[in-house]
Amino acid sequence: MRYYQLGDADESRLAVRTPDGLYDLTAANADVATYRDLVRAAAIADLNADEIASGIVADAPRIDEAAIEGSVRRPLVPSEVWAAGVTYRISEEARREESAMEQIYVDVYEADRPEVFFKATPSRLVGPGEAVGIRRDSDWDVPEPELGVVLHRGEIVGFTIGNDMSSRSIEGRNPLYLPQAKVYDRCCSIGPCVRSAASLEDPQDLEMWMTIERDGDRLFEESTNTGGMVRSLEELVECYVDHNAVPELSVLLTGTSLVPSEGFTLREGDRIDIGIEGIGSITNPVTVV
Known part of the structure; x- marks a missing residue:
């Protein structure tokens, strides 16, 4: 899977690209707004990030590819x-x-x-x-x-x-x-x-x-x-x-x-x-x- 940070300074959300398309993880679960949120959840559950994301995707809305033009940001903010x-x-x-x-x-x-x-x-x-x-x-x-x-x-x-x-x-x-x-x-x-x-x-x-x-x-x-x-x-x-x-x-x-x-x-x-x-x-x- 591939994880993207989308949005601007006022609203940012985490998206995942699967073989079926691009999905808004944050819309399905507001606690997963960044890649850091995702890997933290994976560490707590003793799973990998893809396993956590797969559990959210079923409730996540699909994102129109054309709608994200110019909205892709840094995928993560490493310390x-x-x-x-x-x-x-x-x-x-x-x-x-x-x-x-x-x-x-x-x-x-x-x-x-x-x-x-x-x-x-x-x-x-x-x-x-x-x-x-x-x-x-x-x-x-x-x-x-x-x-x-x-x-x-x-x-x-x-x-x-x-x-x-x-x-x-x-x-x-x-x-x-x-x-x-x-x-x-x-x-x-x-x-x-x-x-x-x-x-x-x-x-x-x-x-x-x-x-x-x-x-x-x-x-x-x-x-x-x-x-x-x-x-x-x-x-x-x-x-x-x-x-x-x-x-x-x-x-x-x-x-x-x-x-x-x-x-x-x-x-x-x-x-x-x-x-x-x-x-x-x-x-x-x-x-x-």
């Missing part, structure tokens, strides 16, 4: 977003290109311990249709499309799409600048939904693609597969939760293998489209922050 780096060969190669200390990325790619770092808080996070940011003090900025693992109390409950925006010029000067290159206003987007872990057979065998458009021209278009990840999702999650007081609801981005060439940088007004098989696609314009 934290973290990210993993150098999990694909092309990512390791790209990070070496940008850095004056390239050997450290080779060491991370081949090391037992993965690179896992803090990425965003809710205030820095945007959803479908909202603008992602590029820093005014950076002259080389790129999106990084990634499979996002959704965690409830450290356990995998679903998957989403993430865009780990990166200021490569800042990180390239010195790896110690990574927090400034990665954590800033509008530095990350997630969406359009949460695909339940119970309904996704193999998250490490999914097609992933990205396009970037400027003034109607397509500047970038490539695809890959999450099977190219050198580490397992379980390994990345273990590194994140081990020795860490993780929040109730969090997202861990798992690295990228779609990297624009060295001569490309984002500009204000660009449009980024990212899709992952079995989850959907998310579109974000670009603004300067």
